[in-house]
Amino acid sequence: MAFSFFMRDQQVLEVAAEHLIRFAAGRSKIRVWDAGCARGQETWSLAMILAERMNPFGFRNLKIDATDHDSKNHFGAVVTQGAYSFRELERTPRELVERYFRTQHDGDREFSQVTELLRQKVTFHYHDLLSLKPVGGNYCLILCKNVLLHLQYKDRVAVFRMFHEALTPGGYLATEQTQKLPPEVAHLFEKAVPDAQLFKRVEQYSSSVDL
Ligand SMILES: C[S@@+](CC[C@H](N)C(=O)[O-])C[C@H]1O[C@@H](n2cnc3c(N)ncnc32)[C@H](O)[C@@H]1O
Secondary structure, eight states: OOOOOTTTTHHHHHHHHHHHHHHHTTOSOEEEEEESOTTTHHHHHHHHHHHHHSOHHHHHTEEEEEEEOOTTOOHHHHHHHTEEOTGGGTTSOHHHHHHHEEEEEETTEEEEEEOHHHHTTEEEEEOOGGGOOOSOSOEEEEEOOSSGGGSOHHHHHHHHHHHHHHEEEEEEEEOOTTOOOOGGGGGGEEESOTTSOEEEEOOOOOSOOOO
């Protein structure tokens, strides 16, 4: 089910962006993974929020991996082109649409296309979370919203473990408001804020001492 829309869970996106920016200040590589991006509405929403708030140096170092598995295998083309109907952008603040979209024509059809400034930040990968192999590593932020609820409990636990490994130490994981951390992985993350599902990677220390 690929239901999504621009600026969905805006509060989570904004809190995640705020923490990411503080955490990643001064880093030469700022990697973000949007896991389960559907047709990219969430990816571009986050990209716009970051473009608005990051300083030019930080924004230059930002790279976003957007991933999804879709049975028809067409999300990649949609995300990469960044082309959407005017109707899909109705809930997005006008000033953001004016700054980050351009009207394009294809014959009689008119649509909005994400500007090159944002498109160069995002790479789409076809990816099944259940492969348990991340598309990259050292992420400062992983965003996975309204996806985990579709997975069986044991798979959800395994995916949380994969996210822990794919994050850079101290990096953040954001989920939808209703997602609870399974007890099996509760030691891997700490809640970053009380009012949003934003978690910080906790380091694991071995209690055994090598002599
Ligand atoms: C309801 S949409 C959520 C889209 C977006 N994250 C949001 O919050 O609006 C769920 C997405 O998760 C994707 N998905 C479900 N299971 C997946 C899996 N095993 N691997 C990768 N993507 C998956 C679906 O294809 C769909 O695009």
